[in-house]
Amino acid sequence: MNELLQTIENTVRPLIGSGKVADYIPALANVNPKQFGIVVYSNEGELFQAGQAKVDFSIQSISKVFSLTLAIKHYGEDMWQRVGREPSGHPFNSLVQLEYESGVPRNPFINAGALVVSDMNQSRFASPHYAMREYIRRLAGNPKLKSDKVVADSEFEFRSRNASMAYLMKAFGNFENDVEAVLHSYFDNCAMRMNCVDLAKAFSFLANKGYCHHSGEQVISAREAKQVNGLLATSGLYDEAGNFAYRVGLPGKSGVGGGIIAIVPNRFSVCVWSPELNKSGNSLAGIAALEALSDHIGWSIFG
Ligand code: GLN
Numbered sequence: 342m343n344e345l346l347q348t349i350e351n352t353v354r355p356l357i358g359s360g361k362v363a364d365y366i367p368a369l370a371n372v373n374p375k376q377f378g379i380v381v382y383s384n385e386g387e388l389f390q391a392g393q394a395k396v397d398f399s400i401q402s403i404s405k406v407f408s409l410t411l412a413i414k415h416y417g418e419d420m421w422q423r424v425g426r427e428p429s430g431h432p433f434n435s436l437v438q439l440e441y442e443s444g445v446p447r448n449p450f451i452n453a454g455a456l457v458v459s460d461m462n463q464s465r466f467a468s469p470h471y472a473m474r475e476y477i478r479r480l481a482g483n484p485k486l487k488s489d490k491v492v493a494d495s496e497f498e499f500r501s502r503n504a505s506m507a508y509l510m511k512a513f514g515n516f517e518n519d520v521e522a523v524l525h526s527y528f529d530n531c532a533m534r535m536n537c538v539d540l541a542k543a544f545s546f547l548a549n550k551g552y553c554h555h556s557g558e559q560v561i562s563a564r565e566a567k568q569v570n571g572l573l574a575t576s577g578l579y580d581e582a583g584n585f586a587y588r589v590g591l592p593g594k595s596g597v598g599g600g601i602i603a604i605v606p607n608r609f610s611v612c613v614w615s616p617e618l619n620k621s622g623n624s625l626a627g628i629a630a631l632e633a634l635s636d637h638i639g640w641s642i643f644g
Contacts, residue, residue, distance in 0.1 A: 345637060346379050346391035353377070353615075353629040360617030360625035363597040366495040369399060372599075377615040377626055381634075382541035384549045384608060390538065397534040398614055399492050401596030402433065404530040405455040406544070406577075407477055410561050410569060412461045420461060423515055424454045426572060433579045433622055436506050444513025448576040450594065453506045456516075459527040460507075463518040470529040477533060481543040482555045486535055493525075493532035500524055537600075540612035544602050547573075547592070548610045570604055574642070581621040588632040590641025595623040603631050605640050 357375055364370035378393035412420055429438060429447040439446060439453055446453035459469070466472040470488065478486050507520045516523070535543070546553040547570055550563035561569070573592035578585040578601075585593055591611075593603040599616035601624050611634070615626035635641050 342381060342389040343391065345634070346381065346389055349630050349633045349637075350377055350379065350391045352633060353626045356626045356629055357615060357617055360619055362599070362616045363401075363618060363622070365597075366492065366499050368489070368492040368495040369598065372398070372616045374617045376599075377613075377630075378537040379613045379630055379634075380537035380541040380611065382538075382545055382610050384545065384554070386554060388538065388541070393614070394537040396614075397536050398600055398616070399489060399531070399596070399598035400533045400535050400540065400600055401531045401598040402450065402452075402455070403540065403594050403596040403598075403600050403602055404473075404533055405450050405458070406547075406569070406573070406594050406602070407473060407480070408455060408458045408462060408530060409449045409572075410565075411473060411476055412458050413561055413565055413569070415465055416461060420458070423461070424449050424457050426575075428576045428582050430580055434502055434506075436502075436509065439506060439509050439513075444510040444515040446510070448572060450572070450576045451579060452503055453510065456503065456507050456523060456527055457510060459530070460516050460518050460523050463523050463526055469526040473526070473530050474533070477535075477543060479556050479558065480546065480553055480560065481535065481539040483535075483539050483542075486533060486539065488529045488532045489534050490532070493528045496528040496531060497525060500528070503527070531596075537612040537614050540600060540602055541610050544604065544610040544612070547604045548606060548608060550607070567606075570606060573604065578623055579621055581619075581623055585623075585628065586643070588628060589635045590643045591631070591635060592642075593631070595627070597622050599624040599627060601627040601631065606642065
């Protein structure tokens with residue numbers, strides 16, 4: 342497997358140069374674009390890797406999966422009264438559907454949906470970001486993980502778009518807490534720095550019926566893990582979810598830091614990272630690497 346990952350790295354590296362690093366905040370615009378890492382983690386605890394698998398990056402929207410599973414643990418089915426389960430077909434930071442759908446976001450992975458989920462976690466924890474950080478540290482088996490304050494502060498400074506969707510949801514009665522406080526927690530979560538090894542390990546519970554073998558914790562039930570994988574497969578890559586299903590065929594979640602996690606149910610969790618993005622805000626080389634991996638091993642859940 343290590344050899345295959347190395348071959349895939351060599352195959353996709355030439356794509357670097359045709360995408361664009363996230364530049365909506367200066368702290369992300371300065372990342373070196375010429376980086377690539379990949380990790381495959383098996384349910385037996387074997388770890389395979391190639392490239393810059395241990396270089397930390399900003400997890401950004403991948404954090405939405407941690408927030409969702411933390412909220413599911415507490416709210417269960419009730420949470421679906423406040424957020425939908427349908428793909429949006431719109432960019433991750435779009436507001437348009439909120440107006441038509443009475444402030445109920447289409448799914449938990451677009452920004453509006455993740456903000457509602459963050460609002461739920463805000464109602465539940467005295468220090469929501471610290472609760473999240475402890476949760477992520479436990480799942481990754483890495484007590485050193487932390488948020489990048491420069492990135493979080495910069496996101497807050499340029500918060501207008503996320504703030505406007507949160508206030509719109511508040512106007513519809515779908516937001517319980519102070520908007521600015523929730524935005525701080527949301528940005529702190531997005532700004533967590535992790536590497537491919539951390540992320541592949543942290544999401545192994547989704548490949549393993551909700552059970553995290555290295556922490557010995559049933560994170561969510563097997564049924565809930567199956568449900569989250571269903572949502573990842575339909576909405577994890579925003580308006581590119583269809584293309585990702587076509588090319589890769591696995592539940593996945595991307596972030597504008599260039600990371601993508603993918604789940605091979607009952608077998609592996611995967612993390613790939615390369616900072617240059619395509620126009621949907623997903624890692625260009627990352628998707629190509631997952632496509633090659635899925636093709637090579639026959640991993641697509643669609644046959
Ligand atoms: N922090 C980013 C935002 O809220 C996350 C977006 C992403 O990774 N797609 O805009």
